[in-house]
Amino acid sequence: xxxxxxxxxxxxxxxxxxxxxxxxxxxxxxxxxxxxxxxxxxxxxxxxxxxxxxxxxxxxxxxxxxxxxxxxxxxxxxxxxxxxxxxxxxxxxxxxxxxxxxxxxxxxxxxxxxxxxxxxxxxxxxxxxxxxxxxxxxxxxxxxxxxxxxxxxxxxxxxxxxxxxxxxxxxxxxxxxxxxxxxxxxxxxxxxxxx
Amino acid sequence: xxxxxxxxxxxxxxxxxxxxxxxxxxxxxxxxxxxxxxxxxxxxxxxxxxxxxxxxxxxxxxxxxxxxxxxxxxxxxxxxxxxxxxxxxxxxxxxxxxxxxxxxxxxxxxxxxxxxxxxxxxxxxxxxxxxxxxxxxxxxxxxxxxxxxxxxxxxxxxxxxxxxxxxxxxxxxxxxxxxxxxxxxxxxxxxxxxx
DNA sequence: CATTAAAACTAACAAGTGTTAGTTTGGAGT
DNA sequence: ACTCCAAACTAACACTTGTTAGTTTTAATG
Numbered sequence: 001x002x003x004x005x006x007x008x009x010x011x012x013x014x015x016x017x018x019x020x021x022x023x024x025x026x027x028x029x030x031x032x033x034x035x036x037x038x039x040x041x042x043x044x045x046x047x048x049x050x051x052x053x054x055x056x057x058x059x060x061x062x063x064x065x066x067x068x069x070x071x072x073x074x075x076x077x078x079x080x081x082x083x084x085x086x087x088x089x090x091x092x093x094x095x096x097x098x099x100x101x102x103x104x105x106x107x108x109x110x111x112x113x114x115x116x117x118x119x120x121x122x123x124x125x126x127x128x129x130x131x132x133x134x135x136x137x138x139x140x141x142x143x144x145x146x147x148x149x150x151x152x153x154x155x156x157x158x159x160x161x162x163x164x165x166x167x168x169x170x171x172x173x174x175x176x177x178x179x180x181x182x183x184x185x186x187x188x189x190x191x192x193x194x195x
Numbered sequence: 196x197x198x199x200x201x202x203x204x205x206x207x208x209x210x211x212x213x214x215x216x217x218x219x220x221x222x223x224x225x226x227x228x229x230x231x232x233x234x235x236x237x238x239x240x241x242x243x244x245x246x247x248x249x250x251x252x253x254x255x256x257x258x259x260x261x262x263x264x265x266x267x268x269x270x271x272x273x274x275x276x277x278x279x280x281x282x283x284x285x286x287x288x289x290x291x292x293x294x295x296x297x298x299x300x301x302x303x304x305x306x307x308x309x310x311x312x313x314x315x316x317x318x319x320x321x322x323x324x325x326x327x328x329x330x331x332x333x334x335x336x337x338x339x340x341x342x343x344x345x346x347x348x349x350x351x352x353x354x355x356x357x358x359x360x361x362x363x364x365x366x367x368x369x370x371x372x373x374x375x376x377x378x379x380x381x382x383x384x385x386x387x388x389x390x
Numbered sequence: 391c392a393t394t395a396a397a398a399c400t401a402a403c404a405a406g407t408g409t410t411a412g413t414t415t416g417g418a419g420t
Numbered sequence: 421a422c423t424c425c426a427a428a429c430t431a432a433c434a435c436t437t438g439t440t441a442g443t444t445t446t447a448a449t450g
Binding site for chain 4: 032033044045053054
């Protein structure tokens with residue numbers, strides 16, 4: 001007979017969520033389809049009623065979040081706010097996405113190189129994001145809002161911290177997104193702000 | 196006949212270096228012994244004249260660097276310097292190790308969970324390191340050297356940046372270790388310093 | 391109750407995995 | 421020229437991998 005065509009998107013979402021969680025813990029390559037199946041208490045072959053392939057799982061996990069980052073960065077950039085305000089919005093964006101996607105951020109940060117078809121597209125998104133970030137910092141230095149540091153290193157430092165949030169948030173259960181955002185703004189942005 | 200006992204430590208070092216480079220690019224699990232062999236232009240079985248196992252390669256790469264971090268952190272901690280001076284020493288330590296081990300830092304950051312025998316030991320080292328770091332920050336806040344931020348978040352932010360150095364250094368060829376250290380001190384430390 | 395289709399199952403595959411055993415090679419020291 | 425042995429090789433192993441084909445179960449709908 002023909003292959004079954006999935007209808008229950010809830011189940012697919014559950015598989016993607018479980019896969020992301022496992023990928024975060026050990027990385028894409030170390031996790032087998034049998035691992036994912038076992039975590040769902042089914043057999044590996046059953047996964048294929050819902051998803052096309054292991055590679056497809058990775059794509060679903062990474063691309064949607066990469067697009068969200070790039071799109072929202074675009075919005076922030078095209079606003080008329082000050083550079084400092086833009087940076088604060090970006091901190092909030094990272095906190096928000098990291099809170100909403102506790103598992104997927106692992107694959108986004110560490111397994112993007114295992115994308116195949118979509119690797120080029122992913123790199124395009126990341127490049128766009130980083131360029132926008134860099135331009136905000138450079139603009140802020142030019143206008144005098146931001147102290148005159150090495151722009152490249154400032155970008156690198158802030159981005160390194162924001163990209164690591166996903167590792168850190170689950171370890172601090174009491175901390176709300178609002179509180180974290182406030183503290184990060186203080187540590188990351190006030191330090192480079194001209195007063 | 197008996198198995199050959201390796202003598203040429205230079206060759207072993209070369210294998211470890213090449214393995215670390217590949218691990219950095221795709222992660223421990225994605226790299227096969229045949230990949231490593233091919234990069235050295237030999238057959239996979241030949242690797243076993245020099246190393247015990249794939250797992251052994253990971254151990255060699257990770258543990259030596261983890262010990263260096265922990266040992267040197269210990270030395271900095273037990274000195275009589277100010278908190279700010281200690282932090283500057285630690286920044287320099289990270290820059291130095293990242294420059295000297297451009298490949299191994301990838302495995303240290305992303306593949307430590309694939310350690311088996313030595314996982315517990317590695318976690319002990321990391322814990323010791325992080326505790327020392329946290330104590331320096333807390334001490335600095337207590338003495339008034341460091342502005343009164345959330346200590347946990349400050350630790351997390353600085354450490355995230357320092358841990359990402361290995362990704363960033365190879366992309367900025369012109370940058371010397373001294374220059375990078377100076378700029379990082381400015382961005383990471385001056386921002387939290389009381390004046 | 392009968393029908394239907396999603397979603398599970400069993401069985402199997404071809405390719406790839408880390409590793410071992412035993413053999414050959416090539417160059418340095420006598 | 422001969423010996424020696426590190427370091428390469430070939431061949432094979434037992435096991436794991438992602439994936440497909442075909443079948444059965446489950447549960448909602450008429």
